[in-house]
Amino acid sequence: MRNAVAESENIVAETAEKIFADLADAQTINRDKNGAWKAPLWQALSESGLPLSWVPEDCGGSGASLAEGFSVLSAAGRFAVAVPLAETMLAGWLLAQAKISSPDGEMTVAPASPKDRITLNADGSLSGKARGVPFAKAAKHIAVVAGDAKGLSIALVEAAKCRIDSGLGLGGDHSDTVTFDKVQPVTTKPAPKGFEQTHLMLMGGVARSLQIAGALESMLEISVRYSNERVAFEKKISKFQAVQHNLARLAGESAAALAAATSAADAIANATSFNDEVFLEAVSAKIRCSEAAEKGGGIAHQVHGAIGFTSEHILHRYSLRALGWRDDFGSESYWAVELGRLVANRGADELWPLVASR
Amino acid sequence: MTAALRFDPIRLPPECEQLRKEVRAFLAEEIAAGTFDPHQPNREDTDAPEFSRRVGAKGWLGMTWPKKYGGHERSFLERYVVTEEMRVANAPTRRFFVADRQSGPVLLKYAPENIKMDILPRICRGEVCFAIGMSEPNSGSDLFAAKTRATKTDGGYLINGTKIWTSSAHIADYMIAIFRTSPPTKENRRHGLTQFLVKMKQPGIEVNPIQQITGQYEFNEVVFTDFFVPEDHVLGEVDGAWKQATSELAYERSGPERFLETYYVLTELVRAVGNNPDTRSAEGIGRLVAQLHTMRRMSVSVAGMLQAGKEPVVEASIVKDIGTVWEQALPHRVRDLAAFVEETATNRETLENQLSFAIKTAPKLTIQGGTTEVLRGIIARGLGLR
Numbered sequence: 001m002r003n004a005v006a007e008s009e010n011i012v013a014e015t016a017e018k019i020f021a022d023l024a025d026a027q028t029i030n031r032d033k034n035g036a037w038k039a040p041l042w043q044a045l046s047e048s049g050l051p052l053s054w055v056p057e058d059c060g061g062s063g064a065s066l067a068e069g070f071s072v073l074s075a076a077g078r079f080a081v082a083v084p085l086a087e088t089m090l091a092g093w094l095l096a097q098a099k100i101s102s103p104d105g106e107m108t109v110a111p112a113s114p115k116d117r118i119t120l121n122a123d124g125s126l127s128g129k130a131r132g133v134p135f136a137k138a139a140k141h142i143a144v145v146a147g148d149a150k151g152l153s154i155a156l157v158e159a160a161k162c163r164i165d166s167g168l169g170l171g172g173d174h175s176d177t178v179t180f181d182k183v184q185p186v187t188t189k190p191a192p193k194g195f196e197q198t199h200l201m202l203m204g205g206v207a208r209s210l211q212i213a214g215a216l217e218s219m220l221e222i223s224v225r226y227s228n229e230r231v232a233f234e235k236k237i238s239k240f241q242a243v244q245h246n247l248a249r250l251a252g253e254s255a256a257a258l259a260a261a262t263s264a265a266d267a268i269a270n271a272t273s274f275n276d277e278v279f280l281e282a283v284s285a286k287i288r289c290s291e292a293a294e295k296g297g298g299i300a301h302q303v304h305g306a307i308g309f310t311s312e313h314i315l316h317r318y319s320l321r322a323l324g325w326r327d328d329f330g331s332e333s334y335w336a337v338e339l340g341r342l343v344a345n346r347g348a349d350e351l352w353p354l355v356a357s358r
Numbered sequence: 359m360t361a362a363l364r365f366d367p368i369r370l371p372p373e374c375e376q377l378r379k380e381v382r383a384f385l386a387e388e389i390a391a392g393t394f395d396p397h398q399p400n401r402e403d404t405d406a407p408e409f410s411r412r413v414g415a416k417g418w419l420g421m422t423w424p425k426k427y428g429g430h431e432r433s434f435l436e437r438y439v440v441t442e443e444m445r446v447a448n449a450p451t452r453r454f455f456v457a458d459r460q461s462g463p464v465l466l467k468y469a470p471e472n473i474k475m476d477i478l479p480r481i482c483r484g485e486v487c488f489a490i491g492m493s494e495p496n497s498g499s500d501l502f503a504a505k506t507r508a509t510k511t512d513g514g515y516l517i518n519g520t521k522i523w524t525s526s527a528h529i530a531d532y533m534i535a536i537f538r539t540s541p542p543t544k545e546n547r548r549h550g551l552t553q554f555l556v557k558m559k560q561p562g563i564e565v566n567p568i569q570q571i572t573g574q575y576e577f578n579e580v581v582f583t584d585f586f587v588p589e590d591h592v593l594g595e596v597d598g599a600w601k602q603a604t605s606e607l608a609y610e611r612s613g614p615e616r617f618l619e620t621y622y623v624l625t626e627l628v629r630a631v632g633n634n635p636d637t638r639s640a641e642g643i644g645r646l647v648a649q650l651h652t653m654r655r656m657s658v659s660v661a662g663m664l665q666a667g668k669e670p671v672v673e674a675s676i677v678k679d680i681g682t683v684w685e686q687a688l689p690h691r692v693r694d695l696a697a698f699v700e701e702t703a704t705n706r707e708t709l710e711n712q713l714s715f716a717i718k719t720a721p722k723l724t725i726q727g728g729t730t731e732v733l734r735g736i737i738a739r740g741l742g743l744r
Contacts, residue, residue, distance in 0.1 A: 217362070224741050244738035251363065251737050252680045255673065259365035259659055260652040266367035280651055287648035333641055336648065340640030343647055348629035352446050355651055356378070358369050 013071035020079040026314040051088035070265035077214020084135035091143035098154035098189035105140035120146040126180040136176035155185035171321030202282040204329030209261035209285035215318040216254040219300040253296035283335040290332035293322035368662030400715035406450035414484025428479030442614035461488035468593035491535025508537035517582040527578035548600035553593040612660035612674035617681030620716040672740030689716035
């Protein structure tokens with residue numbers, strides 16, 4: 001059974017990998033200043049059903065498992081894919097929680113920060129402000145978590161009806177402020193019993209963790225390759241012990257990110273609820289992957305020297321996105337405070353049982 | 359792609375949870391009976407022969423070994439659970455830990471049948487203690503510079519030379535050591551060393567204590583003078599010890615003991631800050647827990663790969679590199695946060711005593727069992743840099 005699952009995960013991930021390899025090659029994208037690569041990439045992804053991986057077939061999606069979808073995000077991270085694939089997947093997942101069908105086209109989610117709140121007004125409209133919403137400018141629809149006195153609802157909103165103030169994340173992708181000023185959604189439905197805004201943040205955080213881990217895998221690969229090509233002081237720089245040890249540390253950071261992110265994805269994919277154990281997995285992944293983005297990305301740049309600091313080189317596509325992804329759905333310091341409070345609240349003697357729960 | 363690193367999200371199978379309950383209950387009984395104090399890692403009674411026998415009687419030594427040698431044919435993941443619970447409880451495992459983790463598996467692979475039948479069941483019963491004879495006064499990380507000679511004689515070998523930093527040699531019944539049987543060759547400087555089983559506590563072996571900066575006594579200098587080792591105590595290929603070393607490293611380097619050595623200070627800090635920590639303490643604790651959780655997931659993943667018959671040597675080296683650097687820094691990070699603990703915290707003194715011991719322990723963690731520099735060399739080789 002486990003093998004059968006792993007195999008289908010592979011098929012979905014392989015489909016994604018092939019599309020990325022054909023249409024999102026880092027060198028090609030990096031040379032294309034007009035973004036002409038975006039439309040064919042998005043079209044190919046849409047035709048394969050990947051953006052709606054997490055939407056059941058009766059809600060207009062392709063009904064892939066959570067695990068399959070997570071494997072797509074790992075691949076997207078390895079290619080530092082700069083289209084709203086993760087965001088559309090998350091939006092589809094969120095809408096499906098309330099059995100709302102997903103429309104075609106690019107989507108994103110709001111809020112994208114654990115501190116922002118959107119209000120559902122008595123007349124059914126939405127009010128509030130969501131900051132750092134990834135790809136809001138590129139999205140046709142936004143899936144929103146909104147609350148009123150009765151609890152939480154999930155709404156599908158046309159992006160054109162919102163005020164969107166453009167911003168750019170570190171990687172150069174849109175990270176926008178979305179203002180809901182009495183916006184009437186296309187559809188609003190109550191969130192399922194027990195649903196919390198935190199669940200969206202954890203899903204988003206795990207998505208970003210997988211993307212960071214993927215980007216680090218690629219940074220390791222291109223750094224190793226470069227060190228085996230670049231000659232200085234009459235030998236390949238890979239032969240210097242200082243460089244070797246730096247790359248070994250990069251491998252360690254990449255490994256830690258990979259382990260934390262895939263473990264969290266596996267935990268969510270097999271969980272029946274977002275309990276303390278799943279919370280530990282998801283926020284640990286976000287914290288550790290964010291730390292790895294800083295340490296690992298720093299080493300990748302150090303190995304590349306000045307060439308890696310140029311826009312002409314592809315390294316920044318991975319390093320800057322990985323750094324930028326740290327901020328989405330709650331930063332590592334935000335989640336560290338939350339995790340620290342949870343641990344303190346459970347008490348010292350409950351720490352090890354929590355850590356050893358899986 | 360470079361050879362991709364693998365850290366599959368291994369989950370412990372259900373039988374592990376039952377076992378974990380049993381181990382916790384056993385340790386709670388031992389603590390209640392006064393065998394050891396889990397809050398006192400710096401005690402002197404880390405050698406606890408009776409405790410070792412009771413652990414053996416529970417079936418928790420030689421867990422993965424064949425039944426015919428006294429083993430229990432259980433999985434690496436079950437062994438993992440026992441190891442981590444013992445470590446977190448600060449249980450006195452010194453007498454059996456090396457034999458169970460390392461020496462037993464070497465004997466299983468390389469010892470003649472009569473020796474296996476003699477010694478392995480005794481390890482499983484918690485009756486024998488092993489030491490590892492690798493380092494010498496001028497040969498530490500550079501293992502292949504070892505000079506202690508094993509000279510062929512009638513029916514065996516005569517050993518002359520000195521091993522050093524040998525943990526537990528003063529209580530050990532046996533040592534697995536490498537001795538020089540031939541000079542290195544021009545083509546292969548690793549050639550010429552042979553692995554031997556040595557029966558301790560005999561004439562011709564002198565064990566001299568070396569005091570450590572923690573105040574504890576684990577280290578020894580072991581001097582061999584015309585010490586006789588019989589022929590059948592050769593383990594594996596004569597002159598070929600270097601071929602035998604690497605595959606065992608994955609077992610030695612990736613276990614929970616590689617990141618839990620100073621764990622107790624984190625528990626004690628959480629106790630000291632109480633249920634309602636300030637933001638700085640919460641943030642600090644949260645990060646440390648996230649890092650700990652990640653380490654453990656990496657380590658469990660390697661255990662799962664070992665169980666599946668793989669040899670994740672690079673992954674295991676990464677676990678030890680990151681794990682030991684983390685457990686070395688942990689007491690210092692806890693000290694940072696302890697500065698904000700209220701004067702009224704009831705366990706303040708315990709925390710301070712533990713910190714003092716952990717900070718003194720910290721320097722050895724990235725040296726023992728393969729230094730950070732050696733590990734990074736292995737990782738670099740795995741990446742195709744050497």
